[in-house]
Each structure stands twice: as C-alpha cells, then as structure tokens.
Amino acid sequence: MAGTVAEDLEIIDAGRGGGTGTPAGGDDDSGSSGPLHPVPKRAYFTALQLGLAAIVMFFMALASSYIVRRGLGLDWQRTPLPPVLWFNTVVLLTSSVTIVVARKKLEGGEREAFRSWWWVTTGLGLLFLAGQIIAWRQLAAAGMLLSTNPSSSFFYLLTAAHGAHLAGGIFSLFYVTFRNWKRSRISQATAAELTSIYWHFMDGLWIFLLVLLTLGR
Amino acid sequence: MVTHENGGGHGHHQAPTGFIRKYVFSIDHKVIGIQYLCLALFSVFVGMALSALMRLHLGWPNAHWSIFKGGLMTPEQYLALMTMHGTIMVFMVLTTAPQSGFGNYFLPIQIGAADMAFPVLNMLSFWTTMVSLLVMIAAFFVAGGAPIGGWTSYPPLSALGEMAGPGQGAGETLWIIGLAIFCGASLMGALNFITTLIDLRVKGMTLGRLPLTCWTWFVTAILGLLAFGVLLAACILLLLDRIAGTSFFIPGGLVITDQVITWHKGGSPLLWQHLFWFFGHPEVYIAILPGMGVASHLLSTFSRKPVFGYRAMVGAICGIGFLGFCVWGHHMFISGMSPYSAFAFSILTMTIGVPSAIKTFNWLGTLWGGKITFNCAMLFALGFVSLFVSGGLSGLFLAQPALDLYLHDGYFVVAHFHLIMGVAAIFGMFAGLYFWFPKMFGRFLNEGIGKLHFWLTFIGVYAIFMPMHFLGLAGHPRRYFDTTAVDFLQKLQPVHVFISIAAFITIGAQLIFLFNFFYSLFAGKECKEENPWHATTLEWSIPSPPPFDNFAGVEPVVYHGPYEFSVPGAADDYIPQHLAPNLVKKA
Numbered sequence: 124m125a126g127t128v129a130e131d132l133e134i135i136d137a138g139r140g141g142g143t144g145t146p147a148g149g150d151d152d153s154g155s156s157g158p159l160h161p162v163p164k165r166a167y168f169t170a171l172q173l174g175l176a177a178i179v180m181f182f183m184a185l186a187s188s189y190i191v192r193r194g195l196g197l198d199w200q201r202t203p204l205p206p207v208l209w210f211n212t213v214v215l216l217t218s219s220v221t222i223v224v225a226r227k228k229l230e231g232g233e234r235e236a237f238r239s240w241w242w243v244t245t246g247l248g249l250l251f252l253a254g255q256i257i258a259w260r261q262l263a264a265a266g267m268l269l270s271t272n273p274s275s276s277f278f279y280l281l282t283a284a285h286g287a288h289l290a291g292g293i294f295s296l297f298y299v300t301f302r303n304w305k306r307s308r309i310s311q312a313t314a315a316e317l318t319s320i321y322w323h324f325m326d327g328l329w330i331f332l333l334v335l336l337t338l339g340r
Numbered sequence: 341m342v343t344h345e346n347g348g349g350h351g352h353h354q355a356p357t358g359f360i361r362k363y364v365f366s367i368d369h370k371v372i373g374i375q376y377l378c379l380a381l382f383s384v385f386v387g388m389a390l391s392a393l394m395r396l397h398l399g400w401p402n403a404h405w406s407i408f409k410g411g412l413m414t415p416e417q418y419l420a421l422m423t424m425h426g427t428i429m430v431f432m433v434l435t436t437a438p439q440s441g442f443g444n445y446f447l448p449i450q451i452g453a454a455d456m457a458f459p460v461l462n463m464l465s466f467w468t469t470m471v472s473l474l475v476m477i478a479a480f481f482v483a484g485g486a487p488i489g490g491w492t493s494y495p496p497l498s499a500l501g502e503m504a505g506p507g508q509g510a511g512e513t514l515w516i517i518g519l520a521i522f523c524g525a526s527l528m529g530a531l532n533f534i535t536t537l538i539d540l541r542v543k544g545m546t547l548g549r550l551p552l553t554c555w556t557w558f559v560t561a562i563l564g565l566l567a568f569g570v571l572l573a574a575c576i577l578l579l580l581d582r583i584a585g586t587s588f589f590i591p592g593g594l595v596i597t598d599q600v601i602t603w604h605k606g607g608s609p610l611l612w613q614h615l616f617w618f619f620g621h622p623e624v625y626i627a628i629l630p631g632m633g634v635a636s637h638l639l640s641t642f643s644r645k646p647v648f649g650y651r652a653m654v655g656a657i658c659g660i661g662f663l664g665f666c667v668w669g670h671h672m673f674i675s676g677m678s679p680y681s682a683f684a685f686s687i688l689t690m691t692i693g694v695p696s697a698i699k700t701f702n703w704l705g706t707l708w709g710g711k712i713t714f715n716c717a718m719l720f721a722l723g724f725v726s727l728f729v730s731g732g733l734s735g736l737f738l739a740q741p742a743l744d745l746y747l748h749d750g751y752f753v754v755a756h757f758h759l760i761m762g763v764a765a766i767f768g769m770f771a772g773l774y775f776w777f778p779k780m781f782g783r784f785l786n787e788g789i790g791k792l793h794f795w796l797t798f799i800g801v802y803a804i805f806m807p808m809h810f811l812g813l814a815g816h817p818r819r820y821f822d823t824t825a826v827d828f829l830q831k832l833q834p835v836h837v838f839i840s841i842a843a844f845i846t847i848g849a850q851l852i853f854l855f856n857f858f859y860s861l862f863a864g865k866e867c868k869e870e871n872p873w874h875a876t877t878l879e880w881s882i883p884s885p886p887p888f889d890n891f892a893g894v895e896p897v898v899y900h901g902p903y904e905f906s907v908p909g910a911a912d913d914y915i916p917q918h919l920a921p922n923l924v925k926k927a
Binding site for chain 1: 367454455457458459460527530531532534535536538539540565566567568569570572573574576577580584585586587588592605606607608611614615618889
C-alpha cells in the first residue's frame with residue numbers, strides 16, 4: 124500500500140524520488156492532465172499526512188489554550204453538553220464504517236454499490252453537521268452563547284473548527300463523486316482512499332474533542 | 341513501486357501560451373518564484389519607506405516636516421509605522437523571498453523535478469499571500485489608520501478595539517485577518533515544498549546528495565507547517581475577543597483611557613504570548629535558514645572547495661530547526677514566569693549556540709585554503725556570515741534571564757534581531773540573487789554597481805545597528821515615540837542622529853540596487869552559457885533561463901554529491917552532479 128510512513132522513509136532513504144519510472148499506462152490521450160506533469164501517487168499520501176500534521180498543530184493550539192484558560196478562570200462555568208451530540212457521534216462513527224464499505228465495493232469493481240455507499244457516507248456527514256447546528260441552537264436556547272462564558276466560547280469554537288474541517292471532507296466526498304477522473308492525475312480509487320483517510324481522521328479528531336469537552340466543561 | 345496513474349499526460353507538459361496563464365495565474369514554479377520575489381521586493385521598499393519615516397522622526401524629533409500634518413509626526417503615527425514596518429518585513433519579505441521566492445524557483449530544479457508536486461496549489465499559495473498583503477496594506481486606509489500594537493500585537497490592547505488607540509479599531513482587525521490569511525498561504529506552501537522534496541527527487545538524488553539550499557528549504561517548510569497552524573489558532577482567538585465578545589486574552593478589571601472594562605473578565609494576555617512565540621521563534625529560523633543554505637552553497641562554489649563537514653551542516657540545520665520549537669519562553673522572561681522555567685528556556689536557547697557554532701566553524705573551514713573569487717554573490721555570502729556572527733553573539737546575552745531583565749524591550753534587542761533575522765537574511769537573499777540572476781533572466785547583474793551596493797550596504801547596516809547596542813546598554817527603551825524629555829536619554833540623541841544618517845545612506849544604496857536590477861534585466865551582460873559559475877548543482881545543467889518543464893522531458897540522473905570541487909584526479913575543478921562517472925575527465 125502506498126503512503127505509509129514506513130514506505131516514505133524507505134523512499135527517502137533510497138533517494139528514489141518521483142519520476143524514476145515511466146508513467147504507467149502510457150495513455151496518449153492528449154491533454155489527459157492538462158499542463159500538469161505526472162507525479163507519483165504516493166506524493167498525494169505524503170501531502171495528506173503533512174496536511175493532517177498541520178491540522179493536529181492547529182487543534183493542539185486550541186486544546187492547550189482550552190486547558191490553560193480553564194486552569195486560570197475563576198469565571199469558568201459548566202457548559203452542559205447537548206444530548207444530541209451523542210447521536211451525532213454515532214452518526215459520524217457510522218459514516219466511517221460506510222466509507223470503508225464503499226471503498227471495498229470500489230475495489231471489488233461494484234461501481235453502483237460504491238456510489239450508493241459513498242452517497243450514504245456523504246449523507247451521514249451532512250447529517251452530522253446538521254446535528255451540530257442543532258446542538259448549537261439547543262445551547263443557545265439554554266442561554267449559553269459564544270460570549271457567555273469561556274467554557275461555552277470554547278465549545279462553539281472547537282465544534283465550529285471541527286465542523287469546518289469536516290465540511291472540507293464533505294467537499295472531498297462530493298469531489299470524488301463528480302470529478303471527471305479521466306482528466307485527472309490520480310484515479311478515483313486513490314482519491315477515495317485519500318478521502319477516507321481524511322474522513323477517519325476527522326472522526327478520531329471529533330472523539331478527542333468530545334473527550335476534551337466532556338472532561339473539561 | 342512508483343506508479344503514475346491515468347498515464348499522467350507524459351509528454352504533454354506544455355507551456356501555456358496566453359499572457360494570463362503564463363504570467364498571472366501561472367502554475368509554473370519558476371514564474372511563481374519570481375512573483376513571490378516581486379511581492380517581496382515591493383514589500384521591502386514599502387517597509388523601508390516606513391523605517392525611513394521613523395528614522396526621520398527619531399533623529400530630529402522636534403523638526404517640522406511638511407509630509408506630516410501640522411509638520412510633526414504624532415505618537416500614533418509613529419506606532420503605526422513601527423507596527424507595519426515589522427509586520428511587512430517579517431511576513432512579506434523575510435518569510436516570502438528566501439523560502440517561497442528562491443525556494444519555489446530552485447528547489448524543484450535542484451532535485452531534478454519538472455515542477456512542484458502540486459502546481460495549482462502552488463499558484464493558490466501565491467495568490468493567497470497576495471490577498472493577505474492587500475488586506476494588511478488596506479489597514480493604512482481605513483478609519484483610524486494602521487494598527488499601533490507592534491508586530492507581536494500583544495493583548496489586551498490588541499483585543500479591545502478602538503478604545504485602545506485609533507489604529508486598534510478597523511486597522512487591527514484587518515491586520516489579524518491578513519495574518520490569518522497569510523497563515524493559510526504559508527501552510528499550503530510548506531506542504532507543497534515538503535512533498536516535492538520527499539517524492540519528486542530524481543534518480544540518484546539521495547538525501548546525502550541534496551544541496552544544502554534544499555536542506556534548508558526542507559527544514560524551513562517543516563517549521564512553517566508546524567508553526568503557522570498555531571498562529572492561525574491564536575489569530576482566531578484574538579479576532580473572537582475583538583468581534584464576538586469572548587475573553588480568551590482579556591483579563592478582568594482593566595481600565596483603558598479612563599474607562600473600566602466590565603464586559604470582559606478572566607482571560608490571559610500571557611496565553612497569546614505563548615501561542616504567538618511558539619510560532620514566533622520558529623519564524624526567526626524560517627527567515628534565516630534559507631540564507632544559511634545559500635551562504636553554504638556559495639562559499640563552497642566560490643572557494644572551489646567542498647562544503648566542510650556536509651553531514652555536520654545537515655545535522656546543524658535540523659538541530660536548529662528542532663531547538664527552534666523549544667525556546668519560545670525566552671521572549672517572555674519578564675512576564676513573571678517561574679525562574680525554573682526561565683532557567684530551562686535559557687539553557688535550551690544557549691544550546692542553539694552549538695549548531696550555530698558548527699555552521700560558522702564549517703563556513704570558515706570551507707573558506708580555508710580555497711581559491712576564493714570575490715564577486716558580488718560571494719561578498720554577500722561572506723557578509724551573511726559576518727552578520728550572522730555579530731547578530732548571533734548578542735543572542736547569548738539575551739538568552740540569560742538575569743541580563744534580559746535589563747535589556748528586554750530596549751534597543752539592544754532591536755539591534756540583535758535586526759542583525760540576525762533582518763539584515764543577515766536579506767544578505768542571504770542578495771547573495772542568492774546575484775548568484776542566480778543569470779540563471780533566472782539570462783543576464784548578469786552588473787558587478788561594478790553590485791560591489792558599490794554591497795560595500796555601502798555592508799558598512800551601512802553595521803553603522804545603523806552597532807550603535808543601537810549601546811543605546812540599549814544605556815537603558816534606551818524601544819518603541820518609544822519620544823524620549824527627549826528624559827535626561828539620560830537626551831544625551832543619547834546624537835547617536836540617533838548618526839543612526840538616521842546611516843539609515844538614509846543605506847536606503848540610498850538600495851536604490852542603486854534597484855537601478856542595477858532593472859538595468860541588468862534589460863541591458864545587463866548576457867549569460868549565454870548554462871553554467872557561468874562552474875557550479876555543480878542541477879540548475880546549472882539546463883539553459884538560462886530554463887525552459888517551461890526545466891529538463892525538457894529528459895530526466896537527469898544524479899551521480900555525485902552537491903559540492904565536488906577540486907576533486908583530486910579530475911581535470912576540471914568541479915564535477916556536476918549529473919555527470920556520469922565515465923564522463924569525468926581525468927587530469
């Protein structure tokens with residue numbers, strides 16, 4: 124499998140950069156990737172890992188601010204977590220399962236089934252976001268607004284930041300569905316694999332944030 | 341197994357023909373590199389103009405100048421100039437030119453790639469940077485003018501809006517938004533650089549054969565990737581404090597311009613300092629590391645000797661990068677931190693002296709016994725070493741909490757960081773420009789004018805910043821608009837006059853450079869050969885300027901290390917990296 128850290132290291136060590144092999148396929152369809160030169164498939168996985176590292180740093184900065192601010196504040200009040208969050212969590216975890224099923228179908232050549240499962244994942248992703256907005260509304264109805272208390276400030280901020288990143292994942296899900304892959308540098312299967320890694324990561328990130336918000340509120 | 345899917349359009353990597361696709365929204369890393377350099381060139385002259393106005397005031401605080409309303413500069417104007425000078429220089433010049441400018445142009449070529457891994461993302465990084473520059477510049481033109489909180493924008497005053505000063509209203513908001521956009525742009529750039537270096541190296545280009553320039557761009561990109569996300573988070577928190585009424589950084593009980601702040605409480609301004617400097621210290625290395633790479637590269641090329649201790653140099657680059665993340669607390673010694681923490685930060689900071697000394701020692705070792713050519717590129721590389729040492733040594737003073745207590749927020753600090761982070765990095769860029777200009781534009785920069793530029797600048801920057809150390813030692817605080825009312829500072833006024841005159845001469849020298857740049861671009865001596873400097877790395881194996889796809893579809897293979905100069909038994913005093921072993925002429 125391409126894209127593992129171990130393989131990257133092996134490649135780094137061996138000094139085999141990209142472009143060492145002739146592009147596979149040799150499809151001479153003119154303009155198949157426009158003016159873009161070919162790059163090895165693993166570059167996409169490297170980039171994804173780096174992107175995730177940057178996202179980790181961003182959320183670690185917010186999480187450490189959360190911990191520090193909580194430790195300081197005599198003004199810290201408990202923010203009740205809206206129960207809908209548990210439903211949302213189940214939805215998101217389920218979507219991680221459905222995306223795995225979708226990819227298995229694609230590997231098995233069942234394109235129709237892949238499309239259906241991929242749509243299910245996309246739907247669950249949208250449902251999660253809708254659920255998060257409901258959570259906000261419930262919290263706001265309970266009188267906890269963004270500026271009410273540092274605890275609620277962080278609740279809105281962390282969920283919004285995660286939601287924005289998850290929205291990027293949903294964009295990616297749509298992209299895999301609607302992109303014309305004949306004109307791309309990578310195949311749909313690779314794009315689906317990249318998207319699923321990102322999706323699982325968003326899933327894990329949500330669990331981390333939920334634990335943080337539960338323990339810290 | 342390396343796989344390229346969908347055929348990848350091999351052989352169809354053609355240059356775009358339209359003006360817009362070729363020069364504006366270009367995906368060619370070389371054009372994007374030049375775009376970044378142009379952005380930095382514009383910004384450096386804006387930043388310099390702002391500093392000229394500050395020096396005008398500091399040299400002659402009571403003189404009337406018709407450029408100011410009523411003849412005199414106001415304190416707010418001074419603070420706005422200072423804030424924007426720092427911001428534009430740090431972000432739009434020192435972060436963009438050495439890394440995004442030269443790195444974009446030469447990293448892919450030096451590793452044998454046809455372009456960056458993600459050309460469209462590359463284009464997007466540049467245009468996002470441009471948007472952030474425009475947003476920041478817009479701060480000058482909104483009500484209240486540019487922000488006055490300094491480039492570090494410490495809360496609570498940066499978080500409270502207009503009540504903290506005229507520029508702290510809309511201007512400060514634009515500043516924060518501009519910076520947040522810049523973070524996004526830098527993250528995209530860093531991701532592209534690292535991926536390109538890891539996955540697009542040509543056959544034979546092992547890590548041990550990477551030019552040191554590539555090593556520094558690589559480590560700088562890693563620093564950017566890990567640091568800018570943290571600054572982005574900090575910017576969002578600060579923005580929310582300003583516009584959404586949160587209290588992340590604003591403590592309770594503040595009294596600002598006779599007004600008691602009751603709507604904020606419990607926040608911590610120190611939290612901002614931690615987040616900011618966790619980014620801010622690596623940022624210093626983001627600015628200086630590429631200069632180190634260029635200096636190493638040029639000292640070796642123009643001494644006709646291999647880099648002394650290549651592996652130690654790589655280790656030092658990585659060491660400096662790593663330690664850069666462990667020392668942010670030394671910016672906060674006077675914040676009331678525990679002496680034990682201060683001790684730890686102090687020791688870690690002084691530890692950076694070790695890789696720095698390794699580098700300096702190896703630069704001198706590279707020069708030792710070499711056949712040195714003193715052209716402009718080499719002079720600037722030597723100037724870099726000189727400034728790096730001069731600016732670095734004062735860092736060892738400041739790293740000690742006991743001394744920093746006295747020197748903090750004074751001119752000693754200003755002198756220190758301008759020498760090491762500002763001027764040294766700029767010398768690295770000049771060195772790179774004089775060296776690579778013929779490759780980029782097919783013409784040489786004029787050497788005669790260049791030498792005049794070098795000597796005026798070299799003497800000029802020392803004349804500006806050396807006296808500042810003494811101002812600092814005498815107790816002169818930085819960022820003050822007017823110190824003439826203070827007895828002991830009044831006696832230092834002639835030093836300010838001297839510094840201002842030196843600054844104007846140095847700025848004048850940059851106009852000489854600007855003339856040289858445009859003159860040489862159109863009428864400079866033509867560079868007809870691929871390798872005028874008899875250098876070894878891959879960019880010198882292709883035409884000047886390089887074609888759209890760099891190697892014209894023929895991938896080079898690398899057989900040699902990056903600095904094989906004066907190899908015993910070889911006829912020529914250099915062996916290009918791509919030269920097959922059987923083609924190396926024997927003496």
